[in-house]
Amino acid sequence: MxxxxxxxxxxxxxxxxxxxxxxxxxxxxxxxxxxxxxxxxTTADLVEAVVERRREAVEQVRTDLVERIAGSGDVRDWVDCLVRPSIVVLESLGSPTWFGRLSAQLAADPRRHARYVEHALRSEPLRRTVDGFRSCLPDLPEAVLRERSDMARILSVHVVADREADLAEGREPARATWTECGDGLVDALVGLWTAPVRS
Missing domain, CATH: 1.10.10 (Arc Repressor Mutant, subunit A)
Incomplete structure (x- = not known):
């Protein structure tokens, strides 16, 4: 529309x-x-409609990925299920795209982010992904878990938003393709989540 x-x-x-x-x-x-x-x-309703339109496509990709790795004990598989669906959808839209930059704005606004997460977690594939992911994580203190969750959220949205902005403005992004961008992001997030914790 x-x-x-x-x-x-x-x-x-x-x-x-x-x-x-x-x-x-x-x-x-x-x-x-x-x-x-x-x-x-309202503007909030319009933002929600924009997000919902993209979320449907993202969750369809996630459904396929979750089915493929069901029962996996590898944190990398579940991180991929968290990250890859948005990457696949952005790649399918051609260039330029705008949803990555919009998502970064939503992630940076606590009020909007809380609403975004609340709606996102209505998705059964996303809930299955989060449960699978948590089951594979090393035993982390609660404070470290919260801190790394915030780091992962920021990294996930800004890597995508920065690549999207580079493409829209004619700059060469760090990775040649969206698939390679997703690979790099998954690598970084797996490192973040499995890094040792200083006592």
């Missing part, structure tokens, strides 16, 4: 708080400036 496409692009490029419904309507080619509010309600 044109409104969702325009909203995703403008939110990613300019920031969620800086884009009015009027601008989104105009970018979507809507003659009626109230079209966004009529169809989606």
């Amino acid at each position: 044109a409104i969702l496409d325009a909203a995703e692009r403008l939110f990613a490029e300019e920031g969620i708080e800086r884009v009015s419904h009027r601008r989104i309507s105009a970018a979507a080619g809507q003659g009626n400036n109230a079209a966004v509010g009529y169809h989606f309600g």
Whole structure:
């Protein structure tokens, strides 16, 4: 839908708080400036609709990956199930894309991030992935678990958002393909989660 496409692009490029419904309507080619509010309600509802559209595709990829590695005791397999679905979807969209940069904004805003996580965890494949992942982790103190969760979230969203921005702005990204970007991100996250803890 044109409104969702325009909203995703403008939110990613300019920031969620800086884009009015009027601008989104105009970018979507809507003659009626109230079209966004009529169809989606508030900005929060519009952001949720943009996210939900991408989440459906992401969760379909995750479903396939989870089925493939069911019962695995390897933390790398489960990290891959956490990271790879978004990478696959972004790659399928061609270039430029905007969802990685939008996701980074959501991750940086505690209020929006909490809502994003709450909706995401309604997904059965994601819950299975999180459970499989946690079952493979080394025994970590609770404070370290929380700290590494925050580090992993930040790393995951910003590696993707930075690559997306590089591609959109004509810069050469660190990795040649989205698949290679996903490989590097999985390697880094496995290292993060399995690193020894200083006493």
